[in-house]
Amino acid sequence: MTPRRAGPLLVLLLAARAAGQMGSLSSLDEEFTRVVREIAPAVVQVQPGISGVCLTDDGYVLTNRIVLEALEKTGSRTVKVTFPAQLAYDAVVHAADAETNTVILKIDARASLPCVRPGEPGELAVGHLLMTVGNAFGTATESEPAVTLGVVSSIRRDLQGRPAVIETSAATNPGQHGGPYFDTDGKLVGVFRALPDGQDLATVTPIDLIRAAYSSIPAATRIFSDPSKLRPPRSKAGVLSRAFHIAASRARQGVVTIAITRAPREEPAQAETAAEQEPERGDGGGEGRRNEGRKDKEREEAAVPAREGSVTGTIIDPRGFVLAPEPAFGADVSAIEVFLADGRSFRATVHARDRKSRLALLLLDRKPEDVLEVLGDVPQDALQVGQFAVAVAAPHGPPAEQEPFVTVGLLSGRHRLDAYRDALQTDAGVNVKNAGGVLVDLRGRMCGVILPPEMPFGQNSGLGFAMPVDALRAVLPRMMEGRDVEPAYIGVVLGDAPGGRAGVLVNEVTEGFPGAAAGLKPGDVITHLDGVLVANRRAFTDHLWKHKGPGDPLTVTVERLGEKLDLAVTLTRRPEE
Numbered sequence: 001m002t003p004r005r006a007g008p009l010l011v012l013l014l015a016a017r018a019a020g021q022m023g024s025l026s027s028l029d030e031e032f033t034r035v036v037r038e039i040a041p042a043v044v045q046v047q048p049g050i051s052g053v054c055l056t057d058d059g060y061v062l063t064n065r066i067v068l069e070a071l072e073k074t075g076s077r078t079v080k081v082t083f084p085a086q087l088a089y090d091a092v093v094h095a096a097d098a099e100t101n102t103v104i105l106k107i108d109a110r111a112s113l114p115c116v117r118p119g120e121p122g123e124l125a126v127g128h129l130l131m132t133v134g135n136a137f138g139t140a141t142e143s144e145p146a147v148t149l150g151v152v153s154s155i156r157r158d159l160q161g162r163p164a165v166i167e168t169s170a171a172t173n174p175g176q177h178g179g180p181y182f183d184t185d186g187k188l189v190g191v192f193r194a195l196p197d198g199q200d201l202a203t204v205t206p207i208d209l210i211r212a213a214y215s216s217i218p219a220a221t222r223i224f225s226d227p228s229k230l231r232p233p234r235s236k237a238g239v240l241s242r243a244f245h246i247a248a249s250r251a252r253q254g255v256v257t258i259a260i261t262r263a264p265r266e267e268p269a270q271a272e273t274a275a276e277q278e279p280e281r282g283d284g285g286g287e288g289r290r291n292e293g294r295k296d297k298e299r300e301e302a303a304v305p306a307r308e309g310s311v312t313g314t315i316i317d318p319r320g321f322v323l324a325p326e327p328a329f330g331a332d333v334s335a336i337e338v339f340l341a342d343g344r345s346f347r348a349t350v351h352a353r354d355r356k357s358r359l360a361l362l363l364l365d366r367k368p369e370d371v372l373e374v375l376g377d378v379p380q381d382a383l384q385v386g387q388f389a390v391a392v393a394a395p396h397g398p399p400a401e402q403e404p405f406v407t408v409g410l411l412s413g414r415h416r417l418d419a420y421r422d423a424l425q426t427d428a429g430v431n432v433k434n435a436g437g438v439l440v441d442l443r444g445r446m447c448g449v450i451l452p453p454e455m456p457f458g459q460n461s462g463l464g465f466a467m468p469v470d471a472l473r474a475v476l477p478r479m480m481e482g483r484d485v486e487p488a489y490i491g492v493v494l495g496d497a498p499g500g501r502a503g504v505l506v507n508e509v510t511e512g513f514p515g516a517a518a519g520l521k522p523g524d525v526i527t528h529l530d531g532v533l534v535a536n537r538r539a540f541t542d543h544l545w546k547h548k549g550p551g552d553p554l555t556v557t558v559e560r561l562g563e564k565l566d567l568a569v570t571l572t573r574r575p576e577e
Helices: 010-020 020-044 068-072 207-213 218-224 236-252 266-277 287-303 469-480 512-518 535-546
Strands: 045-047 050-054 062-063 079-083 086-096 103-109 129-134 147-159 163-168 180-182 188-194 202-206 254-263 309-315 321-323 334-340 343-354 359-364 387-391 407-416 424-426 439-441 445-452 463-466 493-497 504-507 523-531 551-562 562-570
Touching: 020 045, 020 129, 020 236, 045 062, 050 068, 050 180, 050 188, 062 188, 062 523, 068 079, 068 086, 068 103, 079 103, 086 218, 086 407, 103 343, 129 266, 163 188, 163 207, 180 407, 188 207, 236 387, 236 407, 236 439, 254 445, 287 551, 309 469, 321 469, 334 359, 343 469, 359 463, 359 469, 387 424, 387 445, 445 469, 463 469, 469 535, 493 535, 504 512, 512 562
Parallel strands: none
Antiparallel strands: 045 050, 045 079, 050 062, 062 103, 079 086, 086 103, 129 147, 129 180, 147 163, 147 407, 163 202, 180 188, 188 202, 254 309, 254 334, 309 321, 321 359, 334 343, 343 359, 387 407, 387 439, 407 424, 424 463, 439 445, 445 463, 493 504, 504 523, 523 551, 551 562
């Protein structure tokens, strides 16, 4: 099995680092490899691009309904099922179900075959680890299992409260139709359902939904009898799963679902008036009837209903301020409603926008007695590259849904977005579903707010960014005043100060911009901004972004030929890039 991209969880290495000893690495390594050794022999290739899993030792195999299409094309009644040991058997269709898109095959074999027992995902929760195991995809010589690891990102439930669809960040081959998913104890949780276009997340049909689908078929009932109950995790891998879930559950209280209503494209009355003003041409009634039909079509097209959608937001201040993806709030937004984790809802308005990070600050229409829960912050000096990062978003389904949307990875870098903006880089799956959500540590403390995914490396690169807490706190006062945050520009090209000392060297001054108007010259060394020492170029840009906007005054202290000068600058808007 060739996954779409490298899995985001370097679990073994990180567990060793967290525990501070190689013993934890080897023991956790042994747990995973033992589970893989136990379950891999039961994962089969039905035909190239289609996999399945053997559920009983007498040869009942669960796979995808695409097998039926293959049989119909060939006119055959049997299909070849190959085990990792390269033992191939003929199999026939035993039962099929359209709702779950699955088929049960019966192998014609007298030998006792390797199998796994279906689990009971009653204990399964968002944040729990899942693994996929694939065998012999593409060639007849592949016998080593290919394993990927991810987490349960979301669980969609049916009207009876049973899991109906599971989303997972475990990397999955698009051709792995019918491929099995297991928990860290090796219990079968579900089978591959689909890999939506443009998304990093695969969907899985839960095993208990499949069990229910075949419960009315007497010949299939015993296949799913006596399921293995999934216990609360006790292994090291299970404890890690539990930690992800707890962190996500804590962070859920700080994220909200934002329902957006968009105005119709055109009011029906306007279209009707326009149509009535169009002159009719008399031609015996034919053209008039066609014209009337055109009017009806125009009226129908004009009466486009209000379009709705939802995004995630993060409560950033208990006074009713919420950060959310700015691109969602265009000029056509007619109403915004924010749903909290506890079921309450509030109307909201866009209070300010940060044009660079593309985050908007919403203000809830709340009463003073309406208390909002805000997540605690991670001390920024405590953040370390390589620690776990849990990306948490609110559900995008009905407001009554309470389970968060979760992906997990590493804090893989800092200050990685551009020279203007601090950023936390993560390989936790960042996509349109969790933009505006929160990136937390394993204690559920906020590291940053997830930025919209259309960033320099593309939406599905496997990398995402979050605006860190200290950067948020720096710009929030301006945004809470209702002021948009835009890049302030001075119009100079900077280099390192000579001799390795603090300060920045002015290499170039652009005519027509504030630096030139204030008298800055090439060769000046800027040592202070508003009386604050400038250590390097990063400190210079940080000061402008965190404390200044277009139109703000700035006092620049420079050294020029042994003399210190204070120059008054009025900043301007950053030119379009």
